[in-house]
Amino acid sequence: MSSSAYVRKLGGGFVLEKRRSIWERLNLDPPLLFALFVLIGFGFMVLYSATDSNQAELKRQAIFMGIGFIVMFVVAQIDVRVMRRWAPLMYLFSLVLLLLVLFLGSSSKGAQRWLDFPGLPRFQPSEIMKVVLPLTLAAYFSRRAIPPRFKHIGWALVILMLPAALIAIEPDLGTALLIAVSGIFVLLLSGISWKLVFSALGAGILSIPALWIFYLQDYQKLRILTFLNPENDPLGAGWNIIQSKTAIGSGGLYGKGWLNGVQSRLDFLPEGQTDFIVAVLGEELGLAGIVFLLILYLLIIGRGLYIAAVSTDMFTRLLAGSISLTFFVYVFVNIGMVSGILPVVGVPLPLVSLGGTSVVTLMLGFGILMSIHSHGKTAFRYAD
C-alpha cells in the first residue's frame, strides 16, 4: 500500500484510487471538522461564562466533547453504507429499548426517559432513535421508487410514528417531535408529492384543537399560553421568556462583554447553562456574538447539505440531508424559543448547551456525514 495507487477491497468491489491526503486517509472532512472545532470552542467560552466558571461542570462537558469527537472519528471510519443492511435490526433494537423505558425506565421530573442498566452509563434510548430513525427511513426509501409510492409512504409513516409515539408517552413531546421531523425530512427529500405534504399539513392544523383537548398536558398548555402572552404571569410561567428576552435585548449590538452578563450572573435568567444559553451569549457578546454563532451553524449545515448533494447514492443522500436539516431544526427551535418567537420546548442549543448525551449523539451524526463524504467517493455495491 505504499505506491501512488493501491487497491482497496470493499464489499467485493475493486477500485483503483489515486494518492489520498491525510484527511482522506483519516476519513475526516476538513471544512466540517474546522467549523465544528470553532463552534465547540466558541460554545465552550459561552458555557464558561454561563456556568460561572464552574470547573467541575466544565470538565465534565469537556470530557463529553472528547467522547463526542472519538465517536465521530470512529464512525467516520466505517462505511455508512454497510449500515443500510443493519438498519432494520437497529431500528427494532431501539424500539425495544424505548418499550423498556416505559416499563423499567427511571423517571425524573415526572417523565420516564432514562434507562439504567447495571454496568452501563445511564442513557436515553430516544437519543439513539434520533440517529436510527433517519437511517432506517433512508435505508427504506433507498430501495424504493423515487418519488415514493403511496403505500411506501404509508409504511414509512408507520416506521416513523412508532418511536415518536413511544417517546411522546414518556412524555417527551419535544424529542418526539424532533425525531418525527428527522423522519419527515427523509420523506420530503425522497420527493414525496407536494399535494400530499400540504394535505398532511392541513390535517395537522385541523387536529390542533383535538390535540389540545385530549393529548397536551397542563404544563405543555401553559407553555403555549405563556408563549402567546408571557406578561400574563411575569413571575411564574412567563419569567423565563421575559428574562431571556431582557438578557438578549439588553445586550445590544456588541453586548456587555464576556463574563459581564448581569442577567445570568445575578440568577435572573434560569437555565442559562442549558436551554437558555443563547440568552447569555446575546447579553454578553450582543448581536455580533449570536450572528457569529449562526454563521458557524450555517457553515456546518451548508457543508452537510453539500455532502448530501454530492453523495452518489440515495441512501447516503437522504441520510446526510436529514441529519443536516434536523441539526438546523435544533438550532432554529432553540434560538427561536429563547428569543420568543416559538413556545418554550426543552431543546438544548446543539453542541453549546451543557449536557453530555446530546453532544455524543450529534457528533455521531457528524461522523456519519464524514463517513458518507469520505467513503462515498468509492463505489459500493450493496449486497442485497
Added chain:
Amino acid sequence: MLDDITLKDHSLERRIFLSRLFIGAVITLLLIAILVLRLVYLQVFQHQYFSTISDNNRIYLQAIVPTRGRIYDRNGVLLADNKPSYNLTVVRENVPDMNASLDFIQTLIPLPNEEIEKYQQRQRRRNVPFSSVPLAYDLSEEEIARLAVNQFRLPGFQVEAQLVRNYPLGAPIAHAVGYLSSITEQELRTVNAENYEGTHQVGKIGVERFYESILHGQVGYETVEKNARGQIMKVLDRSDPVPGEDLVLHLDSRLQLTAWEALGDFRGGIVALDVNTGGVLAMVSKPSFDPNLFVNGISQRDYEMLNQPIQTPLFNRALAKYSPGSTVKPFVGLAGLDYSIRTPDYQVSDPGYFNLPGDSHTYHDWTWWQTESGHDQVNLAKAIYQSCDIYFWDLAVDLGIDRMSQFMGRFGFGQNTAIDIPQASAGILPSRDWKMETIGQPWYPGETLNSAIGQGYSEATPLQLATATLVMANKGEWHQPVMLKQLGLDGEVIEHASEIPDVSLRNPDDWNFIHQAMQDVVHKGIGGFRDTGSAYYYIARESNMPYHMAGKSGTAQVVGIADDFDNNAEIEERFRDHALFIAFAPVENPQIALAVFVEHGEGGSAVAGPIAKEILDAYLLDEFGQVKPEFISEVESKQLSATHELSETGRTPL
C-alpha cells in the same frame, strides 16, 4: 421488491433529490433570516427598553437612615440616645415552612401569638420582595445565642442589629423630651417623605417632635445590585447620610428629678425657668410614662394603662390650663400701682366679706370659712402676703376688666409665649372681647372680681405662671421660655431676642414693692397669724434659708363650692382644690422662676410651697447648703455675709 429496483432511474432520482435539497436550503436560509431579524429587533430596536428592564431588575436604591441626634441636658447628661438593639427578622421568600419555623422559634424565645399577629400585619404592609421584616424586637444576649445555635434550622431568619431610641432617665423626662414612635401616614404627609425613606419613627411630643427636622438628619442612599433572590451583590454608589444634630437643652436633669421626686404621690405639673435666659430648667408632669415603651411599638395592654381616666399619664399637666387662683394677685396688685389706682399705703377694711355696689351677692374671703372674720386693715403688701381677696375685689372694682386684662396680657397670660413648646395651651385671659367671642355674652362686673383673684374664666398653665413670674423677677424684662440651649455639646448658646415687649412701669420702684410683698409671703413670720406670710409656716419657719425667696400661693377651686358650702376637708378627692405656688429666688438677684401645680393638692402654701422651695434649694445651693457663688451678685454677697454673721450671733435671720 424486484419491481422497485427495475423502475429506478438514477438521474431522475438525483434531480428530484437535489431540487428538494435546494428547497430545504432556501427554507433554512429564510428561517435564519427570520432569527436574525428577530434578534435585530430585540437587540437594536428594543435595546433601550430591555436595558432599562435589566437595570430595574437588579439595581435598587436603598435608603440609609441617618443616625438621629442625641439630646443632652445643660450639663451634658444624656436624655435621649441611640442604642443597638437586636431584632429577629424574616425574609419570607426564603422560609420554606413558615408555620413550622414559627413554632420552633417559640420554643427558643418567648414569642406570644399577639406578637406573631403584629408581625403578620407588618409582613402584609411590606411591598418590596425579599426585604426583611422584624419578627421579635430587642433580643437578649441569651436569646441571640439560642437563635444563633439553631440558625441552620431557620432558613430565612436572621438576627439584625438596629439602633433604637433610648431614654435613660425614663418617665420623669418623658413630657419634656418627648418620645419616638411609629410614623403615621398623616405624619408622613407633613414631612419630606423622601427624607423619611427608611425611617419608621418620628418624634411625637416635646423636643423630639419640635426639633424633628434637626434631629432626624438627611437620608443617604446606596445604589446596590441585587440578584434574583434579593441578596446584595455589590454596592454601586453611595451617598452618606448626614446624621441629625445633637441638641443640648436648658433642662437640668438633676433639677428635673428633684421636681419629680418633690411632687411625691401627687399628680401635677412643674415648670422652672432660668430667669436670665428663659431656658426651661425643669418641666415635670406627673404621672408620666416610660417613653421607651413606644420605641418598638407599644403593646395594647401598655397603651390602655396609659389611657386610664384620672391618672392620664400621657396628659402633660405642665402645659395644661387651670385656674391660677391667688397666684395672679401680685400682677393685679402691680396693675393697681401702675395705673395709680392704689398707693402702697392705701388700706381696705376687711370684715371677711365683700359686697359689690348694686349687687346683692356677698363675696366671702377665704378667712371667713375659718374664723368668720377678715384681715382687718389691709394694704397691698399685706393683701399679697396674706392673700386677701377683699383687697383685690375692692381694687378690681376701680381697675376694671379692660385695664386688668391689658396689663396681665403683658406678662404672657392668654398666649403661648414659648419658643419651642407649641403644644402648650394659651390659657384664658378673660376680657370683654374674649367673652363676646367665645361665649357671646357681655361682661358682668362680678366677673371682674373673679378675674382679680384668678378664678372664674381665668386659666393659665404652669408654664405661663412660671413665665409671668420670670418677667416679674426680671422687673419687666422678657425672656421667652425655650427648651433648646445649643446645637451640639460644643455649639454656641442660642440667644433669642424676645419678641414680646418688656413690661416697663411708670415707677420702677413698684417692682421692688411687689418683690418685697412676695418675699413676705415666704419669709414674714414675725407677727401672729394675722401678720404672717401665708407660706411662712410651711417654708421659712423651720429652715434656715441662706437666700431670699419670693413666692405666691394659689388655691384654685375645682368646682364652685367654696362660696356656698362649708369648706369640708372630707370632700372627695376629685372635688378638692388645686394647689399652686409661684416663686423666684434669690430675690436680690433672681436666677430661677417656677410654678408648681398640684392637682387636688388643696393648699397652695402648704402643699405646693414646700415643693417650690425644694426645687429652688436644689438649683441654688451647693453641696454644703450655701448659695452657689455664681448666683451671688457682688452687692448681695456682702449683704449675705452680713446676715451670716447675724445668724452666728444667735439671732433668727430674715
